[in-house]
Every structure is written in structure tokens, then in C-alpha cells.
Amino acid sequence: EVQLMESGGGLVQPGGSLRLSCTTSGLTLRDNTMTWVRQAPGKGLEWVSLITGSGEVIKYADSVTGRFTISKDDSKDTLYLQMSSLRVDDTAIYYCAKCRSSTGCHGLRLENWGQGTQVTVSS
Amino acid sequence: QSVLMQPPSVSAAPGQKVTISCSGSISNIGKDYVSWYQQFPGTAPKLLIYDNNKRPSGIPDRFSGSKSGTSATLGITGLQTGDEADYYCATWDSNLDAGEFGGGTKLTVL
Numbered sequence: 001e002v003q004l005m006e007s008g009g010g011l012v013q014p015g016g017s018l019r020l021s022c023t024t025s026g027l028t029l030r031d032n033t034m035t036w037v038r039q040a041p042g043k044g045l046e047w048v049s050l051i052t053g054s055g056e057v058i059k060y061a062d063s064v065t066g067r068f069t070i071s072k073d074d075s076k077d078t079l080y081l082q083m084s085s086l087r088v089d090d091t092a093i094y095y096c097a098k099c100r101s102s103t104g105c106h107g108l109r110l111e112n113w114g115q116g117t118q119v120t121v122s123s
Numbered sequence: 124q125s126v127l128m129q130p131p132s133v134s135a136a137p138g139q140k141v142t143i144s145c146s147g148s149i150s151n152i153g154k155d156y157v158s159w160y161q162q163f164p165g166t167a168p169k170l171l172i173y174d175n176n177k178r179p180s181g182i183p184d185r186f187s188g189s190k191s192g193t194s195a196t197l198g199i200t201g202l203q204t205g206d207e208a209d210y211y212c213a214t215w216d217s218n219l220d221a222g223e224f225g226g227g228t229k230l231t232v233l
Contacts, residue, residue: 108158108214113168
């Protein structure tokens with residue numbers, strides 16, 4: 001059974017940094033493209049970033065490009081999202097999710113999701 | 124502002140049928156498959172439909188999906204009060220080179 005569990009969220013001041021982790025089980029990261037999706041309070045879903053199984057392809061939403069970095073450690077079965085220069089509008093629940101393919105996320109088919117971790121950016 | 128447009132809300136009576144539309148463009152729905160997600164308050168989204176019209180195991184056949192050109196539609200028949208949730212369409216946009224979700228539609232079963 002595939003399980004994803006996010007951690008690392010919390011309260012941070014504007015301009016600060018935070019690193020989110022997504023611990024996985026029941027899957028091999030090298031065989032799956034992984035994504036981060038966020039949801040601001042009372043708002044809809046927003047795709048944030050993607051990393052392919054090989055790690056060779058990485059993509060970001062325009063809203064986080066240059067501030068967020070996605071990475072993974074296959075040996076630890078863990079996906080990361082390093083967030084810096086955080087802004088108030090980055091406040092959201094952050095979900096990690098697994099795509100079907102190792103080489104991309106066609107149709108944004110996200111088969112498994114974690115429960116999410118809350119990030120609050122406030123002074 | 125999402126590139127995929129959904130109605131903010133729809134409603135129907137128990138037992139009835141409802142459809143939720145998702146309008147996009149040639150660079151997203153026109154080029155790629157569409158997925159649909161169901162989300163209850165306080166919980167993570169759940170994949171409901173993938174590849175335009177396929178259901179993951181465990182999803183009842185009351186839920187269906189279709190796509191035509193640059194639009195997609197989610198259909199739900201035999202509505203139940205337990206279907207009250209937010210529904211999101213999603214796909215990849217080749218121009219933006221980014222994943223995209225619709226703004227979401229809140230379903231109310233009256």
C-alpha cells in the first residue's frame with residue numbers, strides 16, 4: 001500500500017525559510033514522478049512543483065520559481081520542498097502526491113496523496 | 124485565476140444527475156488527458172477520474188468523465204448526500220509547462 005506523509009510545516013515569518021519532507025512507503029521514488037500541490041485557506045488546489053523519477057526533470061509553478069527547490073533522496077524514500085523568501089501568500093496546506101509515470105505527470109493524474117502539512121507565513 | 128474554468132457551485136436533489144464543466148484551451152485540455160478530484164472539507168483530494176474517462180478501482184460507476192475539444196465534463200448520477208464535496212478538474216498545460224487545476228466546484232445535494 002502506498003503511503004505518503006508530509007512533515008516540516010509550521011509558522012514562519014515573511015522572508016524566512018522552511019523545508020518540507022514527504023516520507024514515502026510502498027513505492028520506489030525512482031519509478032515515480034512526484035509533485036507538491038498546495039491549498040491556501042478557503043481556496044482551490046494549486047500545483048507547485050514536480051520531479052521525475054530520474055530527478056533529471058524538475059518543474060515549478062511561476063509563483064514559486066526561484067524561491068522553492070524540489071529534491072529527493074531515493075535511499076531515504078523521501079521527497080523534499082525547500083522554501084525560501086516565503087511570503088504571506090505562500091500560506092497553505094502543502095500536499096505531496098504521486099504521479100502514475102516515472103517520466104512525467106500526464107493529465108496531472110495524482111494517484112496518491114499525503115494528508116498535508118500546514119505552512120503559515122505571518123509576522 | 125486558473126486557466127481551467129469551472130462553475131463555482133452546482134446543486135441537485137438526491138437521486139438526480141449533475142454535470143460539472145471544465146473549460147480550457149488547446150494548450151491544456153486540447154492536448155492532454157484530464158483528471159478529476161473529489162475533496163471533502165479537511166481532507167486530501169482523491170482521484171476520481173483519470174485519462175478523461177477512466178475510474179480508479181473503488182470509484183463507483185455513478186461517476187463518469189468525458190472530454191470534447193478543449194472542454195471536459197464530470198457527471199455524477201444517483202446523487203447522494205455523501206457526494207457533497209468540492210470537485211476539481213486538472214491537466215498539464217504545455218504552453219505554461221505547468222500543472223493546472225480548475226478553480227473547483229462545490230456540489231450541494233439539496
